[in-house]
Amino acid sequence: MKVNKAVFPAAGLGTRFLPITKAIPKEMLPLVDKPLIQYGVEECIESGIHDIIIVTGRGKTAIEDHFDRSIELETVLEEKGKYDLLRAIKKISNLTNFSYTRQKESLGLGHAILCARNLISGEPFAVVLGDDIIDSKVPVMKQMINVYKTYRYTVLAVQRVKREEVSRYGIIQGKEIDKGFYKVEDLIEKPEPDEAPSNLAIIGRYILTPRIFDFLNVAKPGKGGEIQITDAIKALLSKQPVYALEFEGNRYDCGNKLEFLKAQITFSLKNEDLREGLLKFIKELDLVRIYN
Ligand code: UTP
Numbered sequence: 001m002k003v004n005k006a007v008f009p010a011a012g013l014g015t016r017f018l019p020i021t022k023a024i025p026k027e028m029l030p031l032v033d034k035p036l037i038q039y040g041v042e043e044c045i046e047s048g049i050h051d052i053i054i055v056t057g058r059g060k061t062a063i064e065d066h067f068d069r070s071i072e073l074e075t076v077l078e079e080k081g082k083y084d085l086l087r088a089i090k091k092i093s094n095l096t097n098f099s100y101t102r103q104k105e106s107l108g109l110g111h112a113i114l115c116a117r118n119l120i121s122g123e124p125f126a127v128v129l130g131d132d133i134i135d136s137k138v139p140v141m142k143q144m145i146n147v148y149k150t151y152r153y154t155v156l157a158v159q160r161v162k163r164e165e166v167s168r169y170g171i172i173q174g175k176e177i178d179k180g181f182y183k184v185e186d187l188i189e190k191p192e193p194d195e196a197p198s199n200l201a202i203i204g205r206y207i208l209t210p211r212i213f214d215f216l217n218v219a220k221p222g223k224g225g226e227i228q229i230t231d232a233i234k235a236l237l238s239k240q241p242v243y244a245l246e247f248e249g250n251r252y253d254c255g256n257k258l259e260f261l262k263a264q265i266t267f268s269l270k271n272e273d274l275r276e277g278l279l280k281f282i283k284e285l286d287l288v289r290i291y292n
Helices: 036-046 061-067 071-079 083-093 109-114 140-151 163-168 212-216 229-236 257-269 272-284 287-291
Strands: 005-009 051-056 097-102 125-128 132-135 154-160 170-178 181-189 200-208 242-246 250-253
Touching (some): 005 036, 061 097, 109 229, 125 140, 132 257, 140 200, 154 229, 181 229, 200 229, 200 242, 212 229, 250 257, 257 272
Parallel strands (some): 005 051, 005 125, 051 097, 154 242
Antiparallel strands (some): 170 181, 170 200, 181 242
16 A cells, blocks of 8 residues: 655644744744755655645644644735745645644653544654655665565664664664664663663654554553553554664754754755855854854
């Protein structure tokens, strides 16, 4: 069965980015001139997925407004003859099909995915964490769908991380069956470095089979008191194969301030209008003056 739908859990509290995330959803923080979540949506569209399901929560209505039409703004831009901007604005609301559901309480990523169950109707589906921005030649979701087409079971995106960072991720133990492609044997959520079976960390892209809901439905809170997707995938392992793909591309965890700044610089340097001015600014940075 084809992967037609992608779930974007966007109901987290974004505590690492407080105070800005008090009233503004983390997913709406700008990367150059687009909100973070739009990059993930465009990645899905380029990968052939056209049904986007966003799991929101309180204070997240800006996400719905962003992907909706803004008739008032369109009228003003038309009257002023700002046709380039008008086209850019209309393009966002015409991107694809959006559905929304709410997670009433931030009970964890696994619980947020469970909230989308009724909109999935027994199909395999993608999960995209909008704050994981991946700069790659081939969209990461497309790389994953390409292997899914052969294996037809759960595919996780993984990345090698430093040993001291494993405790921030779900970590897999796997058997490499092709270059950078693993059959998962075990998973552990946020292990201490000395108990981690590898340094292959699960990042914010998944293709899941609908069987996962059987396990999410009965999942108990795990690490951090949250319902963890990693625990449900571990339970799924006893019933179905699970695979992991080391994708090609550079990932920025934009829920983290330093990574967010690195992404801003990288994406700005890729933007023709900004490259020259930014490079000049960087070269001329007077660190002594900044520090004093
Ligand atoms: P994070 O671990 O980044 O949590 O969630 P967070 O709340 O967004 O941010 P911090 O860690 O407090 O700074 C990973 C993804 O899962 C979603 C988040 O919106 C993010 O996309 N999520 C997390 C939910 O939708 N609901 C939850 O209960 C928890």
